[in-house]
Every structure is written in C-alpha cells, then in structure tokens.
Amino acid sequence: MDPDVAAIAKLFADHTRATVLATLMSGRAHTAGELANEAGVAPSTMSAHLNQLLAVGAIETVAQGRHRYVRLADPRLADVFEALALAAPAKPVRSLRTFTHGEHLRRARSCYDHLAGQVAVEMADGLFASGAFCDDGDGLNLTDSGGDRLRAVGVDVDAARARAATTRRRFATRCLDWSERTDHLAGALGAAILTAARDHGWVASGPVHRSLAVTPAGEAVFDHLSDVRAGTAAGDAARTVPQVGRPSWAAQDGQAP
Amino acid sequence: MDPDVAAIAKLFADHTRATVLATLMSGRAHTAGELANEAGVAPSTMSAHLNQLLAVGAIETVAQGRHRYVRLADPRLADVFEALALAAPAKPVRSLRTFTHGEHLRRARSCYDHLAGQVAVEMADGLFASGAFCDDGDGLNLTDSGGDRLRAVGVDVDAARARAATTRRRFATRCLDWSERTDHLAGALGAAILTAARDHGWVASGPVHRSLAVTPAGEAVFDHLSDVRAGTAAGDAARTVPQVGRPSWAAQDGQAP
DNA sequence: CGGTCCGTTCGGCGCGCAGCGAAACGTTGC
DNA sequence: GCAACGTTTCGCTGCGCGCCGAACGGACCG
CATH class of the missing domain: 1.10.10.10 (Winged helix-like DNA-binding domain superfamily/Winged helix DNA-binding domain)
Known part of the structure; x- marks a missing residue:
C-alpha cells in the first residue's frame, strides 16, 4: 500500500x-x-x-x-x-571542503557565451523561484511575467528567441555551474543576458581570463533579478518552477487502464 | 552525526x-x-x-x-x-476490523468506578488537548484551568483529591479503553466524574450490565468538556499535555559534562 | 484443575545486500 | 601519442536480519 x-x-x-x-x-x-x-x-x-x-x-x-x-x-x-x-533543524552542512577557486572566478565569469558564477546562480535561483520559467519537455521557456522582467532591464528577449529559432539552438536551459555546483542559465537567452550585461555596463572584463567584474549598476540589476518577490503576484509562483519527471517510487495511484 | x-x-x-x-x-x-x-x-x-x-x-x-x-x-x-x-496525505486507516462490541457498551459504560466508552475518551481527549492536566511523575494532576472547568459543571474535585490522599489512591491517571483503544480518565477523579454524572442525571443505567445511557443533558456536558477551545487561552495549551520520556534514538545534543 | 488462548523466547534457515579489490573504459593533459 | 585520473563493472565474501516452527509461561474459562 x-x-x-x-x-x-x-x-x-x-x-x-x-x-x-x-x-x-x-x-x-x-x-x-x-x-x-x-x-x-x-x-x-x-x-x-x-x-x-x-x-x-x-x-x-x-x-x-x-x-x-x-x-x-x-x-x-x-x-x-x-x-x-527529528529535533535537528536542518543543520547547515559545510563539512565538505569546497574548492577555493580564485575569488575573481567565483563571483562572476563567462561560461562559453553566457554568465556563470555566484551572481549567475543567484539570478537563476530568483528567476526560477518567482515563476519566470516553465518547462516544455525540451528545455525552459519564459512565462509572460518572466519575459517582462527581463525586457524591463534591457535584455533583448526577442532577439534571443529569433536566434534560437534560426540556429536550432536551445532557447534557454539549465547549466551546471562548476564553482557553485548549482544551475545557472544557458542557451540563447543566457547569451543574450551576457550581451546585455556587457552592453549596459553591468560587468566589465576581470583581472584573469574569463573572469568578470560586476559594476555597481550591475549589482543593482542582479539583485533585482534575484529577488523572488519581484516576480508575479507570488501566489502560485513556486508551482511554475520546472518539474523533473516523476520518480518511480511515487507509485501513481489510479493506474490508467 | x-x-x-x-x-x-x-x-x-x-x-x-x-x-x-x-x-x-x-x-x-x-x-x-x-x-x-x-x-x-x-x-x-x-x-x-x-x-x-x-x-x-x-x-x-x-x-x-x-x-x-x-x-x-x-x-x-x-x-x-x-x-x-509523500503524496499520500494521511489516509484514514480502517482496514483492521474493530470488534463490534454491543453498541450500548461502546457508547458509554462504567469501568470499575469510572466512566468508559466513546464519551469517556472524547472527554479525555478534549481535556488533555486543552491543557487541563499536567504530568507529575506519578500520574496526572489538574491544572488550575482544568480544575475550574470540572468544578463548573459540578464535579467535586476537592472531594476526589481528599479521597486520593486518604486512600493513597492515584488522583487521576490514564486508563486504556478496551473498546476505543485509547485512554480515558481513571483514578479518584474519574470516580468523582462518574458520581457527578449519575447525581446530575447525565447518564442513566443502560439496557445491559454496566452499559450507560447518555441523557440529553449529559450530551451537552460531555460535548462541552470534549471541546478543546473551551480550555485556557489556547496559546501553549498543547505544551502542557503529558509527555512521555524521550526515546533513546533522539540523541541529546549538548551532552552534559 | 486441565484445556485453551495469547504472547514470548529460542534455534536454525536463507536471502539480501554492503563492502572490497582488480580490471576495463573514457577523458584530460603533457 | 602516452600517462594520470575519475568512474564504472565484475566477482567475491561476509554479516545482518527477516522469517518460521517448536517449546515455554501466564491468564482466562469452564
């Protein structure tokens, strides 16, 4: 049972x-x-x-x-x-030594043509949690509110969509961040965000190869995009977070005939 | 860990x-x-x-x-x-066949000198949940609010306490109800409640041995005593419910030296 | 005071499974 | 290219433990 x-x-x-x-x-x-x-x-x-x-x-x-x-x-x-x-209230596990990558690279860097590092995963977390994306079987897709948010800060969402269509590249997808070990955003949209970040001066080239320096203006933008409450009316926001397939041990009740 | x-x-x-x-x-x-x-x-x-x-x-x-x-x-x-x-939200288990004791006996009956059956466990549940009792190591003891509630409906709490002192009988204790499989109230206080129930006409002798018939007046009183909200300010009420000893697998953090 | 019923303890069986080392495979880097 | 490394697969060993049947000990019933 x-x-x-x-x-x-x-x-x-x-x-x-x-x-x-x-x-x-x-x-x-x-x-x-x-x-x-x-x-x-x-x-x-x-x-x-x-x-x-x-x-x-x-x-x-x-x-x-x-x-x-x-x-x-x-x-x-x-x-x-x-x-x-039981009693133990979610102890903050930190026993495992996380590699101390150079600070420059940890904070922000480019990953191929999109943004990676702490700011990238924080931004992605905020966008996911606020319902900016939904999961069509093959990658992520923007919801209306998510599109509005990105357009509002100056990301050329439509250009990214057009490029994804012509180059058959994924529009948006998760990509595992190798320093933070959590997803950031990749795909045509990820590239568009990095382009916007350079064009609007949110980031500048950093001291070492591929590292990026976040400008004060950039901090403000990334903070805004990382804010969960900045999304939709925040009601069923969490429900639109992409879902992976149902695990096999969650036996489906009401088996279809 | x-x-x-x-x-x-x-x-x-x-x-x-x-x-x-x-x-x-x-x-x-x-x-x-x-x-x-x-x-x-x-x-x-x-x-x-x-x-x-x-x-x-x-x-x-x-x-x-x-x-x-x-x-x-x-x-x-x-x-x-x-x-x-996981998904299954606390299914109401009822697979086990509960013995169909005679209805007369299930609803209300006497158990030695105190009250048993459905009305007794409902009343006990309500009193426990509303903080009417606290647990001194050896049996239950009334809190102030609990004493007030019982006195208000006409139970001679003080006589019960006196009798418990003179006869060295427990003042109040849990007693497993054999039809409901849950605790009801026993001890000198339980006896006092049954006495009050007879004296005030809450119950009358039932059709079979030891069975009791609940009168309309009795229904009202038992409903009142079963009502959790009728207790104290209901703030930390649940905290005063008697606690059993800590299980051994709940390893105490902060071991004393 | 036997017969019956409930529950426990004891001894033994057999499967499930966590553990290891050795070897094979693919990736990375010099 | 070859070497180093991370990871998986394979074969094997050993213990833990879930299960049963039989036997013992109280508790109730006539």
Whole structure:
C-alpha cells in the first residue's frame, strides 16, 4: 500500500546512503569521488549506492568531462530527511571542503557565451523561484511575467528567441555551474543576458581570463533579478518552477487502464 | 552525526514494521496478535519486531489481562511517516476490523468506578488537548484551568483529591479503553466524574450490565468538556499535555559534562 | 484443575545486500 | 601519442536480519 513507505525508508536506512543524501540536501551537486571520500567507502561501493538512488529517481547525474556530478532530483526528499532528523533543524552542512577557486572566478565569469558564477546562480535561483520559467519537455521557456522582467532591464528577449529559432539552438536551459555546483542559465537567452550585461555596463572584463567584474549598476540589476518577490503576484509562483519527471517510487495511484 | 537518520529510517525500512507503524498511526492501541495478522507474519516474528521498536522507544506497551496492547510512544513519528508517504496525505486507516462490541457498551459504560466508552475518551481527549492536566511523575494532576472547568459543571474535585490522599489512591491517571483503544480518565477523579454524572442525571443505567445511557443533558456536558477551545487561552495549551520520556534514538545534543 | 488462548523466547534457515579489490573504459593533459 | 585520473563493472565474501516452527509461561474459562 501507499507509495511503499518501506522502499523510500530503505533509501535512508543505510548509513552510507544517508550520508550521501545529507550531503546533497544543500542542493549542490557533488562528484562520486567526493561522496565516497565523505562517506568513507571505496569508490566502487559509492558507485553502487548511486546506482540504487538513480534507479528510483532520487538523484540525477550530470556528466561533465571526466567528472560526473550528482544531485538531488526531488525536493520532496528534503522534507523526508528533515522529518527523519527529528529535533535537528536542518543543520547547515559545510563539512565538505569546497574548492577555493580564485575569488575573481567565483563571483562572476563567462561560461562559453553566457554568465556563470555566484551572481549567475543567484539570478537563476530568483528567476526560477518567482515563476519566470516553465518547462516544455525540451528545455525552459519564459512565462509572460518572466519575459517582462527581463525586457524591463534591457535584455533583448526577442532577439534571443529569433536566434534560437534560426540556429536550432536551445532557447534557454539549465547549466551546471562548476564553482557553485548549482544551475545557472544557458542557451540563447543566457547569451543574450551576457550581451546585455556587457552592453549596459553591468560587468566589465576581470583581472584573469574569463573572469568578470560586476559594476555597481550591475549589482543593482542582479539583485533585482534575484529577488523572488519581484516576480508575479507570488501566489502560485513556486508551482511554475520546472518539474523533473516523476520518480518511480511515487507509485501513481489510479493506474490508467 | 545527527540523531542517526539511518537508525530511524531502519524502523520504517522493513515492510512488516512499516505496516505496524502505519496501523498505530491512528493513535489507537492494538494487540500483538492483531498486528501479526494484519501484517501477515507469524506471531513470533511480530514479537521480534515489537521488541525492536520497544528497544528504541518508538512504541510502548500496556499489559491488560492476557492481552498486551501496543501503541505509539512518540507523536513525532507521525510526522516522519507522513513525510515518507509523500503524496499520500494521511489516509484514514480502517482496514483492521474493530470488534463490534454491543453498541450500548461502546457508547458509554462504567469501568470499575469510572466512566468508559466513546464519551469517556472524547472527554479525555478534549481535556488533555486543552491543557487541563499536567504530568507529575506519578500520574496526572489538574491544572488550575482544568480544575475550574470540572468544578463548573459540578464535579467535586476537592472531594476526589481528599479521597486520593486518604486512600493513597492515584488522583487521576490514564486508563486504556478496551473498546476505543485509547485512554480515558481513571483514578479518584474519574470516580468523582462518574458520581457527578449519575447525581446530575447525565447518564442513566443502560439496557445491559454496566452499559450507560447518555441523557440529553449529559450530551451537552460531555460535548462541552470534549471541546478543546473551551480550555485556557489556547496559546501553549498543547505544551502542557503529558509527555512521555524521550526515546533513546533522539540523541541529546549538548551532552552534559 | 486441565484445556485453551495469547504472547514470548529460542534455534536454525536463507536471502539480501554492503563492502572490497582488480580490471576495463573514457577523458584530460603533457 | 602516452600517462594520470575519475568512474564504472565484475566477482567475491561476509554479516545482518527477516522469517518460521517448536517449546515455554501466564491468564482466562469452564
């Protein structure tokens, strides 16, 4: 009965898997090696555990070079974890040493032709959370309110859409940020935002290759775009955040004949 | 780390234990045999599982005759279960066939010298939830507001307290109701309530032995006493509900030196 | 005071699964 | 190119533990 409570509990019932899930609760992505090191098991053992979690749709992986980043696939697991932790109120996990990339590169940089780094993920978080995007099966699409917000600050949304159509490039998509381990925005729209940022003087070339310096004007714009409440009437905003496919352990009630 | 998430998850990770906990989520108590039957395992197997749950303080048992009733010991487990059930919003479990005791006896009856049956547990629930009692280590004690409520309807609280002192009988205590499988009120105070109920005509003798018929006047009084909001300012009312000992898996953080 | 019923403890069986090392594979970088 | 590295797959080992049947101990009923 139910969406098999025991099956879900089993995911957390092993100490190694529990550590993995706890580490991923921050929302950041980690490599298999990091997780193996953190949990104190052999890489092969960790690989097996990740396969289990992957099989039931609890995590998703992003291949990137010779690394393979792993992250939570379903935010509801955070609720489960918090309930299992009982008294412990969502401790801020920071045991894992995050690489101290050069500060210049961490704050803001270009990634191919779009924006990356802290400001990029903060902006993307704010836009996602405020319902600026919806998920058509193949990438992201702007909602009306999201389009208005970007146009208002000077991003040429329509040019990006036209370019996406002619070059068959994705209009907008998530892209894993290698310093922040969280998604920023890529695709034709991401490129348009970086173009706007250069044209309007939000950013200037930084001291090292590909690094970007955020100007005071840019801080204001990025702050505005990162603000969740700046979106729609904020009612069912969170509901329009892109959804990944339903995990297999959420047994669909009312099976279609 | 944590109050060992994996250890708590293990409790739910077995299908048999998950069924047990799901059955107990209603708050009612069940016998080991019932649970074994419900889960489809041998009594000996169920006994082992109950021992596990007992060892970590997840459940508590009440010996009564040759039955041994089992019930949840920590309400926080309900939160865990609900989170694990994910989408499923607290289904109203009613798979287990509750014995159809004679209706006369189920509604209201006397249990030794106090009141039992549906009206008794409803009244007790309401009084507990509205903060009428607090738990001194050995039984229950009335709070000021609780004493006022009972005196207001005509229960001789002070006589009960005097009798408890002279006879060394418990003033008030929980007593497991065998038809409702939930606590009602016993002790000197419980006896005083039954006395008041007879004296004021809230109940009359029923058709079968020990059964009681609730009069219209009695319905009004019991409804009033069952009403949670009729208690104190309802602020931290729930906090004064008697607490059982902390379960062993809730590792106390900040260990004293 | 036996017969019955409920529940526990004990011994034993067998599966599930977490763990490791060795080897193979693809990627990156010199 | 070749070497170094991260990751996966494979084969294997061992323990944990869920399950049962049989036997024992109280509690109720006649």
